[in-house]
Structures are given as C-alpha cells and as structure tokens.
Amino acid sequence: MEQIKDEKIVENVKSKDNNVELTTESKENVKEETKTTNETSTETPSDQIYVPNSTLHSMVIFGLPKYLDSKKFTKFLEQNNVPFKKIKKIVKESFGIVSFDSVEDRDKYLEYFQGFQFNDKTKLKTEAKEEKSDRMKRKYEEKELDKKEDNRESKLLTIEEIVCPWYNIPYEEQLKKKKNQIEKVMINIKSTTRKESLHNLPEWLVKRDKTKEEKMCCGLEEIVPSPVTENYRNKAQYTIGYDADNKPCVGFALGRTGNGITIVADPSNAPLISKRSNEIRRLFNEYITEPNLGSNRKPFDKNSHSGFWRQLTVRDFTTGETMATVQFNHKGLTAEELETEKNNLKNYFASLPEEQRITSLSIQLYDGISNSAPVDLAVETIDGPEFIHENLLGCQFRVSANAFFQINTKATELLYSKVLDWAQVSQDTTLLDICCGTGTIGQCISKKVKKVIGLEISPDAVIDSINNAKLNKIDNAEYLVGKAEDTLPTLLTKSNGGKDQEFIGIVDPPRGGLHGDVLKAIRTFEPIKKLVYVSCNQNSLIPDAAKLCKGISKTMKGTPFVPTKAIAFDLFPHTDLVELVVLFERVENNTTTTTTTTTNSDNNLIIQENENEKEEEEEEDKKRKRDENEEIENENNEKKEIKLEN
Incomplete structure (x- = not known):
C-alpha cells in the first residue's frame, strides 16, 4: 500500500461520511442510532438542499503505531477511561478516529491526548474531525457565494445528460471510446496481477512480458455494436417526486439527494426508454396528478420522508408482455386505506383501452x-400473473418483479451466443452457472x-429458474438459492x-x-x-481477474487461470457502460516463477514473501468486511440516482 502523509490522510478522512468501526459494546446500539439520526434529519431553508443532523462528534488522533488494530486501540481508550461511542483504526495507518455523544467530551479528550506520551518515542497529536452536517452546510455556503439562488436550477443537467450522457456523440465514435476504455482495462488486469503476485509471478505473465508490445493481458476482439440503439431498454425504474415547478412527476432524478438535488424530470425525450414503457409512465403520471382518477396521495418527499408514491418499475419485453410495479410508502396508513389504494390503482389500469393495459400489475x-429498497423486498401482484415472458435464443423465460434480466434483449442474444461458443462444452460437462x-x-x-447447476442469491429468481426449466422442458438443471460464497464451496466439496x-x-x-470466497473456491477447485x-x-473485474490469475500464495491456492x-x-x-466477456483457462504446466537475485538473499526473500502473504490475508479480511458493509447499505452509494438497472 502506498504510504500517505498524515495530513493528506486526514484530508481524505474529512471528505468521507462519518462511518467508523463499532466496538463490541456499541454494536447493539447501531440500529437505534441510525434510526434516530434519520428521524431527526431536518430541511434547510435553501432550495431543495437537505442536510442531515449528526448525533456524534469526532476527533482524529495522530502518531499511533501502525501495527495497532481496532481491538488494541479500543483497549487503549478504555484504559484511559474514554467514554467513546465509536472508533476506527486501520492497521498500517498511523491515525485513529474516536466519536463521542457530546461535543464537550470530544473537546475534553482533544486536550487530554494532545501531546500524550504513547510510548518512549511517540507523542500523540489530535484534531477535531469535521462532521458531515457541518461539511455539507459549509460546502453549500461556499457554492452560494459563487452563484445566485435564481441561477441554481438553470445549471442542473438535463434529463438526457443524466440518463444517456453520450446521446449527442455519433454512435461509431461511442464504440471507439468504449474500445479505448476496454483496452485500458485489459492493461490494468495485467499490471494488477503483477502487483498481486509480488515475488511469485505466474508463468503466463512471465512469457507475456517477453513481448513488449503485448501490454494487455490477452487479445481483445472488436467490440460488438448493439443491433438497436434507440428505445432499447426493457426495464426502467422511475422515481416519483416533484419537478422544477414543484408539481408531481414520474421520471428520473436530476442528481443525487446527497448533493441536495431532489428535482425529478420527465424522461420522454431520453432515447433509451422504450415507447411502451414511457406510455405506461405517462398514464401513471396522469393517475397521481388527476384527483378525479382515484388518487389524492402525494409523492414521497426525500427531505421530509413523507408522502405515498415512491417508485414505478416498468418491464417491457419483445413478446409484447408488460409489467408495472408501484412502490408505496405505507407508513401511518391502515390496512383499509392500503386496500383502497390497491383497488383504485387496479381499477384505473383495468379501465384503459385494451392496447394500453398491463399484463402484470403489482x-x-x-x-x-433509503432511496433503494432491499433487492428481495416482497412484491404483491394485484392484477394479472406474477411474471411475464421474454424469448432468448429459442428459449422462453418467465421473469418476476425482483428477478434480474439483461436490459437489451437483442444485444443479449449476441452476447450469450459468444459465451456459449467460448465455453466449448460437451456431453460430459457439468456447467456451473454462478449468479x-x-x-x-x-x-x-x-x-x-x-x-x-445454477447459483443465485434471489429466491424469486431461483423460483423463476426452476419454472423456466420446466417451461423449456429441461430436466438436467438444478438451482441453489443463497450467496455464491456460501453455496459454491459446499457444492464443490460434495462433488468428491x-x-x-x-x-x-x-x-x-x-x-x-x-x-473473495467465491474466487478462492473457483481457484482451488482444479477440475474447473x-x-x-x-x-x-x-x-x-480487474481485481477479480488478478486474483484468478495471480501466482500461488497462502491466500489464493490452486493453479492460476490464464486470460x-x-x-x-x-x-x-x-x-x-459496456459488457465485457473474458475467457480464463487453466493451462497445463502453468507454474509460478519465484524471482531471486543471489543465493545469499534467500532468507530475506522468504521473510519478504511471508510478509507479503500476511498483507494479502489482511487485505482479504478488509475486503470481506467491506463486502458485508456494502450488503447492509444495500447499494445506497451509487454514482447517480437514475433508478435504471444496468
């Protein structure tokens, strides 16, 4: 890891949310604290700007030993009777973060630890950490100095720039730009594999280094263009909110709520959305804005967290079947009130002319x-079947509301055809379809x-898979529900x-x-x-490919794959965005090469390799913790709040 000066680290620390590692005694209070933080959020008088209150006050302690982990840091604080609420200390970094319930406690221990003699050589330094609410207010005030309030909305991006940022670039030029992006990815896979391998380079990488012009990890074929470039999306997730005139609108947000932008715009001119999907969106927009059509509920307000209508998801397949899922904020409503809303919505769509009706309404x-609901949140069908159908490569597939399905059907057929061609299966092959x-x-x-054998985390998708096998008269497929990191190792163990x-x-x-556990399972299962x-x-893909192809180590055993x-x-x-398909193969005699200089340096090399392997184990542990945190956050940190599933 590249060493960074403490001042620079703190600058980065201050630019991030106040997410800190929890001590054992504070973990049980997390849910209640989070709920309290969210419920006490307030709206500033500024136009569409939302700044959350912070219930914690933090400081940064510099000069800590790099070997100190969170457990030892916690013990140190307890020995000094520090009434902390949360802490964060990363191994290899010389600073730690301590959070308190009150600013008085924070200021007291700022002074207490300033110049504190940690050991014979080290004195600690402290600094107050800027809280998220203060940072957001400061940034907003700085922006307001540079522009007038009346000009704010005029600087918002257009719906086309948000949803399809390359819409004004000729398509041939788009393909060239994407090809350049992918070439850089292929180069990065090679360089990242080298860094991951350290002193244990795989043989394929050594051979490829001998040819200097081969900068990429493997050969790259010409990019395959989409058969359709307009109105190609078969799924769209529309946000229900307010437009620039503060009128209810079903469309896409013009930015992130965290940046203070909650305006929703009409996406009718976006070239990605299918005409049928846009028509369903328009009809629903009429329903929530015209009181005489059966609803007087308001859209969900992201600042006050009040309102009823939250999101509309539309699927539109080449079979002509359509699905609409409407998300309600049911907080404070009785069962009778909810039933009335369901019936009104159902009756409205049922009253439309035949050509405008929806196959499945839920x-x-x-x-x-949070803006994003859990991926497996229950769906209730109120009209029609629980699924609709799409055709791919001569097979028919039923798709339920929560199931994943590629959004560009015609281009997906080209992609899958290539995948099947490269797999080169036989009647003796057991195919592991992961995710x-x-x-x-x-x-x-x-x-x-x-x-x-299919592995999938979504129970709804697994049910669809089983029924699709029956629909296509397939009797040699079985499906397991659960995280791939849990199901794959067990499955491979059972295969003798x-x-x-x-x-x-x-x-x-x-x-x-x-x-990481899936990658380990794949690497160590040699029959793949x-x-x-x-x-x-x-x-x-880059770090995943590096782990599949890196040299053998304690954390990644098994013969390396070769791209x-x-x-x-x-x-x-x-x-x-683009889909990239990479073929990895295990090549016989794909050994690893240990680089040495002189015989006298063997002992030093072994020590260095042990240190490197220890670092790899620590990195694996940190990645596993990050993965767990990402699952809990439920994808709330996406770049753009477009509500389009890629």
Whole structure:
C-alpha cells in the first residue's frame, strides 16, 4: 500500500461520511442510532438542499503505531477511561478516529491526548474531525457565494445528460471510446496481477512480458455494436417526486439527494426508454396528478420522508408482455386505506383501452428512509400473473418483479451466443452457472451438457429458474438459492473433488463483482478448467481477474487461470457502460516463477514473501468486511440516482 502523509490522510478522512468501526459494546446500539439520526434529519431553508443532523462528534488522533488494530486501540481508550461511542483504526495507518455523544467530551479528550506520551518515542497529536452536517452546510455556503439562488436550477443537467450522457456523440465514435476504455482495462488486469503476485509471478505473465508490445493481458476482439440503439431498454425504474415547478412527476432524478438535488424530470425525450414503457409512465403520471382518477396521495418527499408514491418499475419485453410495479410508502396508513389504494390503482389500469393495459400489475410496500429498497423486498401482484415472458435464443423465460434480466434483449442474444461458443462444452460437462439470475445462460446451453447447476442469491429468481426449466422442458438443471460464497464451496466439496468430471464455469456477477470466497473456491477447485466471466462493471473485474490469475500464495491456492481472449458487447448505447466477456483457462504446466537475485538473499526473500502473504490475508479480511458493509447499505452509494438497472 502506498504510504500517505498524515495530513493528506486526514484530508481524505474529512471528505468521507462519518462511518467508523463499532466496538463490541456499541454494536447493539447501531440500529437505534441510525434510526434516530434519520428521524431527526431536518430541511434547510435553501432550495431543495437537505442536510442531515449528526448525533456524534469526532476527533482524529495522530502518531499511533501502525501495527495497532481496532481491538488494541479500543483497549487503549478504555484504559484511559474514554467514554467513546465509536472508533476506527486501520492497521498500517498511523491515525485513529474516536466519536463521542457530546461535543464537550470530544473537546475534553482533544486536550487530554494532545501531546500524550504513547510510548518512549511517540507523542500523540489530535484534531477535531469535521462532521458531515457541518461539511455539507459549509460546502453549500461556499457554492452560494459563487452563484445566485435564481441561477441554481438553470445549471442542473438535463434529463438526457443524466440518463444517456453520450446521446449527442455519433454512435461509431461511442464504440471507439468504449474500445479505448476496454483496452485500458485489459492493461490494468495485467499490471494488477503483477502487483498481486509480488515475488511469485505466474508463468503466463512471465512469457507475456517477453513481448513488449503485448501490454494487455490477452487479445481483445472488436467490440460488438448493439443491433438497436434507440428505445432499447426493457426495464426502467422511475422515481416519483416533484419537478422544477414543484408539481408531481414520474421520471428520473436530476442528481443525487446527497448533493441536495431532489428535482425529478420527465424522461420522454431520453432515447433509451422504450415507447411502451414511457406510455405506461405517462398514464401513471396522469393517475397521481388527476384527483378525479382515484388518487389524492402525494409523492414521497426525500427531505421530509413523507408522502405515498415512491417508485414505478416498468418491464417491457419483445413478446409484447408488460409489467408495472408501484412502490408505496405505507407508513401511518391502515390496512383499509392500503386496500383502497390497491383497488383504485387496479381499477384505473383495468379501465384503459385494451392496447394500453398491463399484463402484470403489482405493488411493493416500503417505508425506509433509503432511496433503494432491499433487492428481495416482497412484491404483491394485484392484477394479472406474477411474471411475464421474454424469448432468448429459442428459449422462453418467465421473469418476476425482483428477478434480474439483461436490459437489451437483442444485444443479449449476441452476447450469450459468444459465451456459449467460448465455453466449448460437451456431453460430459457439468456447467456451473454462478449468479445465474433467471437461468438464462445455463438453459440456453443445457442441451449440450451433462448437467447445469445454477447459483443465485434471489429466491424469486431461483423460483423463476426452476419454472423456466420446466417451461423449456429441461430436466438436467438444478438451482441453489443463497450467496455464491456460501453455496459454491459446499457444492464443490460434495462433488468428491471433481474426480473424473469436467467442470466449466460461467459467472455473470452483479456490479460489485465476485466475493473473495467465491474466487478462492473457483481457484482451488482444479477440475474447473475453463471460466467465462461476463462483466458489467470493469472496475470490479480487474481485481477479480488478478486474483484468478495471480501466482500461488497462502491466500489464493490452486493453479492460476490464464486470460486467453476477450470481447466487449455494447448493451448500453449512449452511455459509457459496456459488457465485457473474458475467457480464463487453466493451462497445463502453468507454474509460478519465484524471482531471486543471489543465493545469499534467500532468507530475506522468504521473510519478504511471508510478509507479503500476511498483507494479502489482511487485505482479504478488509475486503470481506467491506463486502458485508456494502450488503447492509444495500447499494445506497451509487454514482447517480437514475433508478435504471444496468
């Protein structure tokens, strides 16, 4: 890890939210504290700016030993009778953060630890940490010095710039830009693998280094353009809020709530949205704005956390079937009132002309403060079936409200065809479809393999997968629900080490990539000779690929994979997003090379390698903690609050 000066670290610390590691005695109070923080949030008089109150007051202590972990730091504070509420101390960093309930306690221990003799060599220094609410107020005041309040809305991005930022760039030029992006990713995979391998380089990397012009980790084929570039999205999640004129609007937010922007704009001119989806959105917009149509409820206000209508999700497939899911904020409503709203909504859509009716209409109850509801939040169908159908490569798939399905059907068929081609399966193959969603990839290839085993975290998606297998008359597929990091190691253990079996893996993970335990399970299960990785977020692909391909270590055993070829598919025209498919293979005699200089330095090298492996273990532990925190936060830190599933 690159060493950074304390002053620079604190500057970074101050720029982040006040998220600190919890002590044992304070963990049980987290939920109550979070609830209190959210409920006491207030709205500033400024236009559309929301600043949360902070209930904690923090300070930074400098000069701590780098080896000191959070447990030892906690013990040190307890020995000095510090009434802290939360703490944070990262190994290898020379500072720690302590949070208190009151500013008086914070100021007292700022003075107490200033110049504190920690040991014979070190004296501590302290500094107050700027709280989130103070920071947001300060930033807002600084911005207001540079612009007048009347000009604020005129500087907002347009709906086209938010939803499809490349809409004004010729499509051929978009493809060139995406190709350049992917080339950089391929170069980064190679360099990151080198850093991960340290003194234990895999043989494939050594060979590739001999040819200087081969900067990328493997060959990259030409990017495949989307067959359709307009109105291609088969799913959209519309925010229900207020437009610039403070009128109810069903559309997309023009920015992040954290940046003080809560305005919602009409997306009719966005070239990504299908015409049918936009028509359903328009009809629903009429329903919530016209009192005579059956509803007098207000949209959800993100500042006051009040209001009824929160979100509209629309699916529109090439089969002509459509699905709409409306999210309610049911807080404070009786069962009778909710039933009335359901019936009114159902009767409205049922009264429309035949060509405007929806195949499946459902509702979702969510009263949380976060913008994003849990991915497995229950859905209640109030009209029509619980699912709709889409066709892919000669198979038909039912898709429920919470299930994942690629958003560009025609381009997805091209992508899946390439995945199946590269997998090169046989009748002896057991296909592991990891993060399988509704079972699309595995079932498209099921007739060519011995068995398909699908792993998926969403129970609704697994139910869809099982029913899709029946629908397509597939009897050699089974599906397991749960986190892949839990189900995969157990599954591989039960397979008796994979003796006399041929395994090929296909992974299509969410944007966060694969969990560290999944990567370990894949690496250590030697019968998996081939892995096809479908990436929608190349920032997570890079570290995942490095772990699959790095040299053997204590934290990553098993023969390294070799990236052999890659190809990108443009599933998202007019945006900077792209799907990248990389084929990883285990090559026989793919050994690792230990780099040495002289015989006399062997002992030093062994010591260095042990230190490196210890660092890797610590990094794995930190990544696992980050993954757990990300699951709890439920994807609340996305870049843009567009509400479009990629």
